[in-house]
Amino acid sequence: MSTDGLSVDDGIRTLLLLMPRMVGRAKRLKVPEAVQALSLAPRHLSLLAYLLFDGPMTVNELAARLEVAPATVSLMVGELSRKGVLERREDDADRRRTIVSIAALHQAAIDEWLGYGAKAWRRALEPLTPEQRRLFVDTLRAYEQALSG
Numbered sequence: 001m002s003t004d005g006l007s008v009d010d011g012i013r014t015l016l017l018l019m020p021r022m023v024g025r026a027k028r029l030k031v032p033e034a035v036q037a038l039s040l041a042p043r044h045l046s047l048l049a050y051l052l053f054d055g056p057m058t059v060n061e062l063a064a065r066l067e068v069a070p071a072t073v074s075l076m077v078g079e080l081s082r083k084g085v086l087e088r089r090e091d092d093a094d095r096r097r098t099i100v101s102i103a104a105l106h107q108a109a110i111d112e113w114l115g116y117g118a119k120a121w122r123r124a125l126e127p128l129t130p131e132q133r134r135l136f137v138d139t140l141r142a143y144e145q146a147l148s149g
Contacts, residue, residue, distance in 0.1 A: 050065050062100065077100050085103055
């Protein structure tokens with residue numbers, strides 16, 4: 001579908017149809033049994049996605065990416081560590097810092113579950129120029145902010 005000359009109203013109509021389809025498809029993604037048993041909450045998804053996509057990182061790095069306080073991330077990491085989803089280890093370079101990673105036992109299941117969405121985003125974003133990607137991300141951010149009032 002071409003978007004040349006798309007009016008604001010036509011764009012809204014298209015997105016009002018498209019967004020529920022996207023959400024519906026995302027909800028239908030099969031959650032591996034190993035992940036279902038962990039009773040993960042939606043707040044855990046972004047944290048796991050960052051660790052899956054970017055690899056191990058510190059609590060402060062996760063907090064910055066998730067745009068929340070380090071204490072919030074510490075609580076989530078503690079909860080997921082108790083469930084065996086995450087592993088924590090001392091940073092060899094600075095023993096005051098803790099490096100967080102997805103536990104090897106759950107890596108494949110989480111990759112199967114969240115990796116599909118990352119691959120779909122890559123397929124959608126790769127053909128765009130960096131400027132077009134920035135506009136797309138900024139537009140989604142503006143929509144999310146408008147929804148939150």
